[in-house]
Amino acid sequence: MWRFEFLKLAYEYHCFAEDETLPSPTTGSFAARGAFNWKNNQQNVKQESKNHSDFSFQTQARPPISSSSSMFQSSNTSIQTTQEQACNNNYFQAQELPKQEYGSVQTLSSELTTKTLQSNAPANGGFHQQAQTLSRKSDDGFNWRKYGQKQVKGSENPRSYYKCTYPNCPTKKKVERSLDGQITEIVYKGNHNHPKPQNPRKSSSNSHAIHALNPTNTNEIPDQTYANHGNSQMDSIGTPEHSSISIGDDDFEQSSQRSKSGGGEEFDEDEPNAKRWKNEADHNEGISAPGNRTVREPRVVVQTTSDIDILDDGYRWRKYGQKVVKGNPNPR
DNA sequence: CCCATTTGACCCCCT
DNA sequence: CAGGGGGTCAAATGG
Numbered sequence A: 001m002w003r004f005e006f007l008k009l010a011y012e013y014h015c016f017a018e019d020e021t022l023p024s025p026t027t028g029s030f031a032a033r034g035a036f037n038w039k040n041n042q043q044n045v046k047q048e049s050k051n052h053s054d055f056s057f058q059t060q061a062r063p064p065i066s067s068s069s070s071m072f073q074s075s076n077t078s079i080q081t082t083q084e085q086a087c088n089n090n091y092f093q094a095q096e097l098p099k100q101e102y103g104s105v106q107t108l109s110s111e112l113t114t115k116t117l118q119s120n121a122p123a124n125g126g127f128h129q130q131a132q133t134l135s136r137k138s139d140d141g142f143n144w145r146k147y148g149q150k151q152v153k154g155s156e157n158p159r160s161y162y163k164c165t166y167p168n169c170p171t172k173k174k175v176e177r178s179l180d181g182q183i184t185e186i187v188y189k190g191n192h193n194h195p196k197p198q199n200p201r202k203s204s205s206n207s208h209a210i211h212a213l214n215p216t217n218t219n220e221i222p223d224q225t226y227a228n229h230g231n232s233q234m235d236s237i238g239t240p241e242h243s244s245i246s247i248g249d250d251d252f253e254q255s256s257q258r259s260k261s262g263g264g265e266e267f268d269e270d271e272p273n274a275k276r277w278k279n280e281a282d283h284n285e286g287i288s289a290p291g292n293r294t295v296r297e298p299r300v301v302v303q304t305t306s307d308i309d310i311l312d313d314g315y316r317w318r319k320y321g322q323k324v325v326k327g328n329p330n331p332r
Numbered sequence B: 001c002c003c004a005t006t007t008g009a010c011c012c013c014c015t
Numbered sequence C: 001c002a003g004g005g006g007g008t009c010a011a012a013t014g015g
Helices: A100-109 A114-120 A125-136 A205-211 A252-261 A273-287
Strands: A002-008 A011-017 A026-033 A036-039 A046-049 A052-059 A071-073 A144-151 A158-164 A172-177 A183-189 A299-304
Antiparallel strands (some): A036 A046, A158 A172
């Protein structure tokens, strides 16, 4: 059961989604990317795409029965495209906003850290197994291959690096796990340039759960479409990964141009992606917020700093109230 | 034998 | 300019 919550500067819009198949409550953030170089692990294929989006989220185990909460925030880092955000049954697009605004968002949630998640993560064995399957077995419907693991300074949790096994797919993800196996953070990089595999190789139970998602289910988690079909309501799965911003809509090239022209963070296409990803991750971490609320439904929060009141998510929103929330200078 | 994972080494961006 | 550190490579290992 997921609940998406769009926080929009002053007002808060709610879009509810329920999805029993989501692996765990997550907290995340978005960041768009510029060009990057992709090097295939086995073929050493250098591939360039001109746009690239990241989606990072921090996650915590969902108790076997009681569900916890989650939320992710869209970082307005450098996504400069059509400002589309959708919270619907199976598709989600984050909107791009000028980078200047990012700082405020970061400040807004800068204190929300992974540690908070960890502290609230249940330490039961059931979750451990879930965490194990989360990345290794493509519970998100995609196949991932682990290509590295490293101990990151400042965190005692090892970080694993995965890449999508689909040929030439640039998508990667980083998974950080706590010592007990709980996933504390996942950072997605790139858009899948292919549809979700019909039969995910290693995805058994989870994949079933994913496929069980009815496209007509209006409460499904935001979905990520692969780059070439950004606007399509393609077969979707309810995983955070699919929430990665489909800023590209059509293809990487267009997205890149948008990113550069939008005054956002400019990425040199020649720049190796390694550090870029690092920076993005930093951004994401800065804006990521933990989903540690003990509400029944995991909550997804998308924060934008757009000046317009209408969320360009393809849906119409009617403001039905405004309130000053304690501890928040901005009226809700 | 094939494929995925492990893991130490290397690359290179950032400070 | 150099060192730190994150990201990636690729040989070794395991299933």
